Amino acid sequence: MAPFDSTKLASLMDEAGMDMLLASTRHNVRYLTGGYVYHFHERGQRMGSSQYLAFVGVPRGRVADAFYVGASGEKMGLDVLPLWIGRRNLDAGDASSSAAAAARMAASLGADHGTVGVEMPFLPASALAALQTGLPGATFVDATDLLHELRAIKTDAEIAILRDVSDRVATAIQAGFRAGYDGVPTHEVAEKIETEMGAHGVTFLWAFTNAGPGYLRAPSETRWERGRMLHLDCGGEEQDYLADICRMGALGEPSALGRELTDACLEIQGAVRRHLRAGMTYGEIAAAAQDALQSSSHATIGRIVAHGIGMVSHEQPMINRPEQADRRLQRGHILSLETEFLHPEVGHVKIEDTLAITPKGAEGLGDIGRELQVIG
Amino acid sequence: MAPFDSTKLASLMDEAGMDMLLASTRHNVRYLTGGYVYHFHERGQRMGSSQYLAFVGVPRGRVADAFYVGASGEKMGLDVLPLWIGRRNLDAGDASSSAAAAARMAASLGADHGTVGVEMPFLPASALAALQTGLPGATFVDATDLLHELRAIKTDAEIAILRDVSDRVATAIQAGFRAGYDGVPTHEVAEKIETEMGAHGVTFLWAFTNAGPGYLRAPSETRWERGRMLHLDCGGEEQDYLADICRMGALGEPSALGRELTDACLEIQGAVRRHLRAGMTYGEIAAAAQDALQSSSHATIGRIVAHGIGMVSHEQPMINRPEQADRRLQRGHILSLETEFLHPEVGHVKIEDTLAITPKGAEGLGDIGRELQVIG
Numbered sequence A, B: 001m002a003p004f005d006s007t008k009l010a011s012l013m014d015e016a017g018m019d020m021l022l023a024s025t026r027h028n029v030r031y032l033t034g035g036y037v038y039h040f041h042e043r044g045q046r047m048g049s050s051q052y053l054a055f056v057g058v059p060r061g062r063v064a065d066a067f068y069v070g071a072s073g074e075k076m077g078l079d080v081l082p083l084w085i086g087r088r089n090l091d092a093g094d095a096s097s098s099a100a101a102a103a104r105m106a107a108s109l110g111a112d113h114g115t116v117g118v119e120m121p122f123l124p125a126s127a128l129a130a131l132q133t134g135l136p137g138a139t140f141v142d143a144t145d146l147l148h149e150l151r152a153i154k155t156d157a158e159i160a161i162l163r164d165v166s167d168r169v170a171t172a173i174q175a176g177f178r179a180g181y182d183g184v185p186t187h188e189v190a191e192k193i194e195t196e197m198g199a200h201g202v203t204f205l206w207a208f209t210n211a212g213p214g215y216l217r218a219p220s221e222t223r224w225e226r227g228r229m230l231h232l233d234c235g236g237e238e239q240d241y242l243a244d245i246c247r248m249g250a251l252g253e254p255s256a257l258g259r260e261l262t263d264a265c266l267e268i269q270g271a272v273r274r275h276l277r278a279g280m281t282y283g284e285i286a287a288a289a290q291d292a293l294q295s296s297s298h299a300t301i302g303r304i305v306a307h308g309i310g311m312v313s314h315e316q317p318m319i320n321r322p323e324q325a326d327r328r329l330q331r332g333h334i335l336s337l338e339t340e341f342l343h344p345e346v347g348h349v350k351i352e353d354t355l356a357i358t359p360k361g362a363e364g365l366g367d368i369g370r371e372l373q374v375i376g
Helices: A006-016 A026-033 A072-080 A095-108 A125-134 A144-151 A156-178 A186-199 A256-275 A282-294 B006-016 B026-033 B072-080 B095-108 B125-134 B144-151 B156-178 B186-199 B256-275 B282-294
Strands: A020-023 A055-059 A067-071 A087-092 A115-118 A139-142 A203-211 A229-238 A241-251 A302-309 A313-315 A334-343 A347-357 A362-365 A373-375 B020-023 B055-059 B067-071 B087-092 B115-118 B139-142 B203-211 B229-238 B241-251 B302-309 B313-315 B334-343 B347-357 B362-365 B373-375
Touching: A006 A115, A006 A144, A020 A026, A020 A095, A026 A055, A026 A144, A055 A095, A067 A072, A067 A095, A072 A087, A087 A095, A095 A125, A115 A125, A125 A139, A125 B125, A156 A186, A156 A229, A156 A241, A156 A347, A156 A362, A156 A373, A186 A203, A186 A229, A186 B186, A203 A347, A229 A347, A241 A256, A241 A334, A256 A282, A256 A302, A256 A334, A256 A347, A282 A302, A282 A334, B006 B115, B006 B144, B020 B026, B020 B095, B026 B055, B026 B144, B055 B095, B067 B072, B067 B095, B072 B087, B087 B095, B095 B125, B115 B125, B125 B139, B156 B186, B156 B229, B156 B241, B156 B347, B156 B362, B156 B373, B186 B203, B186 B229, B203 B347, B229 B347, B241 B256, B241 B334, B256 B282, B256 B302, B256 B334, B256 B347, B282 B302, B282 B334
Parallel strands: A020 A115, A067 A087, A115 A139, A241 A373, B020 B115, B067 B087, B115 B139, B241 B373
Antiparallel strands: A020 A055, A055 A067, A203 A229, A229 A241, A241 A347, A302 A313, A302 A334, A334 A347, A347 A362, B020 B055, B055 B067, B203 B229, B229 B241, B241 B347, B302 B313, B302 B334, B334 B347, B347 B362
16 A cells, blocks of 8 residues: 555646656655665665666556566565565666666556656656657656655654654754864864764764854864854754754853844744644744744844755745745644844854644654753 | 866867766766865755756866856855865756756857767756756767766875775674674664764765575565674765775674685685786786686686776776776776675675775775674
């Protein structure tokens, strides 16, 4: 049985006039398989003169005819690992041969003159060429946003992964602060966060490090000095689910303004968090966020943003897209909420939280070390 | 000054009839920039409805006119981080807008009616479409193999990275063996190797685990049991340079045949390693490898392969491509050499080493724990 909402997928494909979906990114292959990706190429796809490429194909409304295209190296693993998709071609593997195999399977299911959804900003050019050769009568359209819609409501199992990865990333940030000393270069803090995530089974994605004054966030030789603020805005992933958390620290007591701006971030975040409810429109959320920001005496140097997060950062719910202002927040939506103040002397003060919409309101994921961390 | 051999690049582009090179993969962008990639998207490129994409453009023979296309978030970092390329567009960032910006810069340098080399098995389809729109008179060809040629001879600095990552991967494999106990599932050993690499700043790529009998190499619930062999064939990377190492272990003393097959791998690997010299043809290397294998009484169940490794596994030198049999091994080439025996009762016995070609012969990178590791 399909591990995703196949009725919703059929309806989205119907609206989009899409006859066949051919997903090929790691995250969407994982989503559609219900967790399976070929372990050999999970973290790196390049090989020889091409790259490993897998496809999951789903003909509209016929989830029982879904198919999987992968590499011969997957055969033995798929004998012992679960994969709900029985129709498989494991004689391909690189970008062109996988696409050619996917085209043959799609054609055998009647897509040879249909509209085929692919992930245009990700699908390799050589793979699209092979699909066009194999399906010369088909029209190819982008399915990226359709897949965002499909993934928008997270199950409890998905939220559990997001909770776990958010907790681990927030914990790694704390280790970053604790590695601080007077004059530590920000790249050293970033490296500590990276190894800390790695040691706990989280794939490190990024660490932005701003040691005030100024706004430079790239890890560098810039030093975090006594009395100064440090912002650590870090990302990590588990099973393609992302965490994106920002916390503030100071080496010794910071300036009164530094503490005040951090407290303002926390206050604004708190006000919006308490306000969030399933059923609110995206427009109401954006307005509530602006109201909370404007209540601060520092609003002119502040900014607040809310965006969906899951397998992609800035996915549904797209709170800030004016054309979606009437859509409603639902249970299982995940929001990243970020408040920041840019002050030339203090630096870039920012708190970013992840929130799962529950029947009661919003649950913080990774709510660790949210208050200003004063070190040493 | 360009950090790569710009004379060689000009000559390769001349041979290929290529007027402009537009590289867009992380590893080739890093190679052409001399180490720079945007840290935010180093480990994950997807964002919103597209993905981050950078380009390095080099017009043939005019390395001073090279250009870089990236995202606005890179601006402040590039003020303090070194990048030899002065001509930059940092107002793009996603697949289509970066490609459109790259097309504009390429057109301004005269490529609007030329032959443009791109990485077809990697370049997103939407990016190729934007390039075609921006350069309607240009012809697009694949530059993947040309870039392999450009990168084929490693500098001492590159070899130092490869030595470091190979040592760390080999060390993580040893930690994997030491985590073994009677009945440990192979996925647990793989997870140990992953966290061990992560804790030491290596990006984990894969762990193949074969606990005999049988040939299953996917980490799974399969158990490593007393008296049985375990093969750990693992990959990791640092700064896009790969390590690919296989070592053998046993829980307690293995069968006589298990030890014999491991010793045979080591003997064959040793014979080929001692034989390698700059100046040998690829054909001579392949023949020497076959001779060494055939000297074993188990040759009928054995296989030996040599292939180049660096930023890509199976790159130049392509020892096993018959059409390249006359090419010669050079100082700075890196070989992965792997000998294996498949025996239904013992399992998959394999030793894989990485060898840097030096003026004196071949230096093993990651030569840690090559002998059979008997645990417990």
